[in-house]
Amino acid sequence: MTAPELVLTPSEMKQADREAIASGIPGIELMRRAGRAVADAAEKIASSGGRIVVAAGPGLNGGDGFIAAALLAERGYRVSLGLLGSLDHLTGDTLEAARDWRGETPPAEEISFHDADLIVDALFGTGLARDLEGAARLVVERMNASGKPILAVDLPSGIDGSTGEVRGLAVKATHTVTFAARKPCHLLMPGRAFSGTVEVADIGISREILAAKGGSLFANHPPLWLHALPKPGLMSHKYERGHTLVASGGATRTGAARLAARAALRVGSGLVTVASPPEALGVNAAHLTAIMLRGCDGPEGLHAILQDTRFNSLVLGPALGIHSGTRAMVAVAVQARRSLVLDADALTSFEGMASEFRGAFRGAPAVLTPHDGEFSRLFKDHPDILDPASKIEKTRRAAAYTGAVVLLKGADTVIAAPDGRTAINENGTPYLATAGSGDTLCGLIAGLMAQGVPAFEAACAGVWIHAEAGASFGPGLIAEDLAELVPGVLRNLLK
Numbered sequence: 331m332t333a334p335e336l337v338l339t340p341s342e343m344k345q346a347d348r349e350a351i352a353s354g355i356p357g358i359e360l361m362r363r364a365g366r367a368v369a370d371a372a373e374k375i376a377s378s379g380g381r382i383v384v385a386a387g388p389g390l391n392g393g394d395g396f397i398a399a400a401l402l403a404e405r406g407y408r409v410s411l412g413l414l415g416s417l418d419h420l421t422g423d424t425l426e427a428a429r430d431w432r433g434e435t436p437p438a439e440e441i442s443f444h445d446a447d448l449i450v451d452a453l454f455g456t457g458l459a460r461d462l463e464g465a466a467r468l469v470v471e472r473m474n475a476s477g478k479p480i481l482a483v484d485l486p487s488g489i490d491g492s493t494g495e496v497r498g499l500a501v502k503a504t505h506t507v508t509f510a511a512r513k514p515c516h517l518l519m520p521g522r523a524f525s526g527t528v529e530v531a532d533i534g535i536s537r538e539i540l541a542a543k544g545g546s547l548f549a550n551h552p553p554l555w556l557h558a559l560p561k562p563g564l565m566s567h568k569y570e571r572g573h574t575l576v577a578s579g580g581a582t583r584t585g586a587a588r589l590a591a592r593a594a595l596r597v598g599s600g601l602v603t604v605a606s607p608p609e610a611l612g613v614n615a616a617h618l619t620a621i622m623l624r625g626c627d628g629p630e631g632l633h634a635i636l637q638d639t640r641f642n643s644l645v646l647g648p649a650l651g652i653h654s655g656t657r658a659m660v661a662v663a664v665q666a667r668r669s670l671v672l673d674a675d676a677l678t679s680f681e682g683m684a685s686e687f688r689g690a691f692r693g694a695p696a697v698l699t700p701h702d703g704e705f706s707r708l709f710k711d712h713p714d715i716l717d718p719a720s721k722i723e724k725t726r727r728a729a730a731y732t733g734a735v736v737l738l739k740g741a742d743t744v745i746a747a748p749d750g751r752t753a754i755n756e757n758g759t760p761y762l763a764t765a766g767s768g769d770t771l772c773g774l775i776a777g778l779m780a781q782g783v784p785a786f787e788a789a790c791a792g793v794w795i796h797a798e799a800g801a802s803f804g805p806g807l808i809a810e811d812l813a814e815l816v817p818g819v820l821r822n823l824l825k
């Protein structure tokens with residue numbers, strides 16, 4: 331089975347580099363391999379004998395650029411190289427790499443990109459330390475204005491490797507070659523959009539070293555959680571596949587719960603029940619068939635239903651209303667220690683009250699699924715959680731604080747477990763930004779937990795399945811479609 335894809339932060343990658351060097355691969359050799367991978371990638375983009383312009387920076391990223399430039403010239407390309415900063419200031423492996431290059435080294439701000447078939451961006455990689463200004467900014471502006479294909483070395487210059495943020499200005503690359511493992515900026519927005527097609531080149535750093543220095547951050551793909559998905563056997567009974575309970579809003583706000591319920595059923599929860607306020611029983615009954623229905627009058631009603639221990643997984647939040655009654659429902663659910671998904675109103679009802687969530691979810695598996703706005707409202711009195719520039723860091727801190735798996739939604743959804751395991755999702759589609767889409771996601775996660783899938787794996791799998799379903803449909807997608815697309819996604823996954 332394929333191993334999960336490790337993603338390393340720039341500082342983890344630096345440690346892995348050091349470890350690889352300590353284990354006997356000289357730094358210059360790592361750089362030569364990196365430079366060769368860049369040259370190989372350039373050859374796939376620019377036709378033979380074409381013109382390639384390399385912009386090299388003062389650090390090791392620039393060193394990779396010198397190696398690539400020298401190799402491409404040897405291979406018959408017409409190569410020119412512009413250097414940011416002075417040749418006299420180059421040191422270490424970069425200086426050694428520069429000696430391979432036989433051509434001129436005019437200032438990068440003076441080289442022309444207009445007749446290039448390909449631009450190689452080797453200005454800055456993981457060592458970017460501040461916003462682009464002056465000469466660096468000028469070069470990047472001209473590269474972007476050229477309209478030529480740009481191959482970024484390691485990452486597009488100006489993008490922060492650990493957060494994916496633009497530091498003032500960044501290269502808009504069409505291709506990126508990175509080394510050993512992807513960095514967060516290749517998956518997080520906006521870095522992902524600036525990276526173009528990303529290729530990971532093996533430069534001989536072993537997976538053992540990568541896993542020892544990184545090991546807690548992953549790209550969210552099936553190898554991360556497929557092993558945890560249930561595969562119902564011939565003898566399995568619907569009660570063994572769990573019973574998901576979804577709380578419904580009032581008479582005019584019932585659709586969200588039914589969307590979640592349908593998704594839970596489609597993802598394999600053996601039974602699913604909508605818990606409905608008495609006044610909404612009629613409207614819910616008119617729309618439900620395979621899904622069961624129970625009257626549930628507020629927190630007391632929920633408490634009574636949960637006396638039946640077969641309800642093992644709950645969704646609370648979609649369209650429940652923002653008020654103390656919703657807080658009381660959450661309290662009942664937490665006390666009952668069932669698998670729990672909290673979304674929407676169940677989060678916003680705790681605006682500025684995150685302290686009530688402190689460690690609250692340590693007793694049973696729980697997943698919180700905020701979007702940015704819900705996250706900011708919930709943790710508004712917690713700058714330590716809201717302030718980090720990195721979405722990964724924010725999500726991890728929220729998970730550590732609450733003891734729940736936290737799933738911070740977006741084009742680059744991040745899922746973090748309290749133990750630090752974190753995944754970044756990348757198969758999303760803009761078509762998922764449609765009313766009710768989040769309700770469906772809650773149902774998928776709860777339905778997986780009902781079947782015994784642990785919270786982190788359920789959240790990761792739920793996000794991926796949800797996005798895959800959305801992407802398979804494309805334009806015109808509405809939330810009602812999503813649950814119906816789940817069987818096709820599962821069929822492919824489980825075959």
Ligand SMILES: NC(=O)C1=CN([C@@H]2O[C@H](COP(=O)(O)OP(=O)(O)OC[C@H]3O[C@@H](n4cnc5c(N)ncnc54)[C@H](OP(=O)(O)O)[C@@H]3O)[C@@H](O)[C@H]2O)[C@H](O)CC1
Binds near residue numbers: 389463
């Ligand atoms: N296994 C690997 O991944 C390998 C990666 N390699 C390459 O190494 C780079 C990282 O190299 P590093 O030297 O640490 O950093 P950079 O080259 O990205 O940048 C550092 C230099 O850039 C200057 N700098 C930083 N920010 C700015 C800025 N905003 N404006 C101008 N100059 C800037 C910095 O100067 P300081 O004044 O801050 O010191 C440095 O001079 C990695 O990305 C890979 O490409 C190796 O080849 C080995 C294998």
Ligand SMILES: [K+]
Binds near residue numbers: 391452453454485487
């Ligand atoms: K770069």
